[in-house]
Amino acid sequence: MGNSIRRVLAVETSCDDTSVALITDQGFVEACCSANQDLAHQPFGGIVPEIASRNHSETILPLIETTLKKSGKGWSEVDGLAVTSRPGLMGSLMVGVVTVKTLALAKKLPWIAVNHIEGHLLAPLLKDAEYSAPPGFDFPYLALAISGGHSHLFKVEGVGRYKLIGRTVDDAAGEAFDKFAARLGLGFPGGVQVDKLAQTGDPKRFAFPRGMIHEANYDFSFSGLKTAGARALEGLSHDERRAAVHDLCASFQEAIVDVLLAKMERAAEASDLGRVVLTGGVSANSRLRERASDMARRRGWQLAVPPLRYCTDNAAMIGLAGVIRLNRGERSELSLGPRADSAPDDFQ
Ligand code: KG4
Numbered sequence: 001m002g003n004s005i006r007r008v009l010a011v012e013t014s015c016d017d018t019s020v021a022l023i024t025d026q027g028f029v030e031a032c033c034s035a036n037q038d039l040a041h042q043p044f045g046g047i048v049p050e051i052a053s054r055n056h057s058e059t060i061l062p063l064i065e066t067t068l069k070k071s072g073k074g075w076s077e078v079d080g081l082a083v084t085s086r087p088g089l090m091g092s093l094m095v096g097v098v099t100v101k102t103l104a105l106a107k108k109l110p111w112i113a114v115n116h117i118e119g120h121l122l123a124p125l126l127k128d129a130e131y132s133a134p135p136g137f138d139f140p141y142l143a144l145a146i147s148g149g150h151s152h153l154f155k156v157e158g159v160g161r162y163k164l165i166g167r168t169v170d171d172a173a174g175e176a177f178d179k180f181a182a183r184l185g186l187g188f189p190g191g192v193q194v195d196k197l198a199q200t201g202d203p204k205r206f207a208f209p210r211g212m213i214h215e216a217n218y219d220f221s222f223s224g225l226k227t228a229g230a231r232a233l234e235g236l237s238h239d240e241r242r243a244a245v246h247d248l249c250a251s252f253q254e255a256i257v258d259v260l261l262a263k264m265e266r267a268a269e270a271s272d273l274g275r276v277v278l279t280g281g282v283s284a285n286s287r288l289r290e291r292a293s294d295m296a297r298r299r300g301w302q303l304a305v306p307p308l309r310y311c312t313d314n315a316a317m318i319g320l321a322g323v324i325r326l327n328r329g330e331r332s333e334l335s336l337g338p339r340a341d342s343a344p345d346d347f348q
């Protein structure tokens with residue numbers, strides 16, 4: 001291809017997962033290693049920012065070594081660096097950004113700061129020995145980026161060309177899952193547990209609200225559902241809750257999936273792109289995947305869903321955005337620091 005940056009080492013520390021990846025200019029993931037902090041945060045029922053950043057600082061350097069070793073590559077074969085600089089927890093982002101800037105100086109390598117959501121949007125285009133997007137899948141596509149921290153609907157026209165067409169007006173979809181799971185005493189993060197229990201439950205038993213489903217826009221709202229979930233649980237005794245846990249999870253999950261897919265279907269129809277993507281931690285949800293593939297089949301649309309390892313937070317997706325941008329000649333300045341929100345020109 002004649003790209004001068006053939007291989008990038010990428011770092012992701014925006015929230016509670018420390019992740020390092022080695023990726024080529026063809027989008028091939030040579031290694032991606034992540035350290036999960038769930039156990040450290042579980043006793044608190046949510047992410048504790050101080051614990052997250054301390055764990056990142058302890059993990060990041062050994063994880064870089066592990067990733068290089070796993071890929072069989074040395075520093076002499078790394079041509080550039082990429083790191084998530086926004087949006088996220090400031091203390092967590094700081095660890096990744098400072099590490100990558102230091103490596104850029106020490107190893108004399110170009111580096112680039114990447115928006116975390118951009119990573120999720122490009123994740124379906126990653127490749128490895130077991131995964132690649134459906135044949136012919138390319139820009140433009142419609143992407144539903146849903147996780148613990150964000151729920152956005154984007155029209156992705158190319159790298160750096162992201163039109164935000166819808167977003168949550170209150171809580172993120174993953175947050176709704178996690179809060180409901182916490183109330184049920186299912187542990188943190190709760191989305192996976194709700195998904196598991198829902199598999200043998202009745203999605204019609206409890207009537208939960210579908211916020212904003214009929215409004216003529218592509219925005220979401222999950223706070224009404226969160227309140228309805230809490231009320232439903234308050235109305236049940238401990239034993240009743242235990243007996244109904246599968247139905248509760250299935251009904252709650254169905255309400256989220258209904259809203260997400262209704263908006264996505266309408267947006268895809270209006271934009272006439274014929275290509276849709278599910279990405280972000282919540283896209284790991286089995287019911288959402290099943291119903292999204294039914295929808296795509298029924299509509300004749302191409303659906304790309306990254307495998308679980310690239311749905312949840314990971315450095316490979318950051319590396320993909322990074323390697324493309326570096327090969328376009330983009331570089332970040334050493335004066336650049338982390339920021340809690342996206343930059344004004346990240347999205348249109
Ligand atoms: O993208 P991600 O790893 O981190 C953020 O950037 O937030 O997403 C984490 C979120 C959590 O809220 C978690 O409960 C949710 O994704 N999640 C799920 C499932 N797996 C993870 N939600 C529903 N069903 C799942 N199977």
Ligand code: ZN
Binds near residue numbers: 120147280281313
């Ligand atoms: Zn994320």
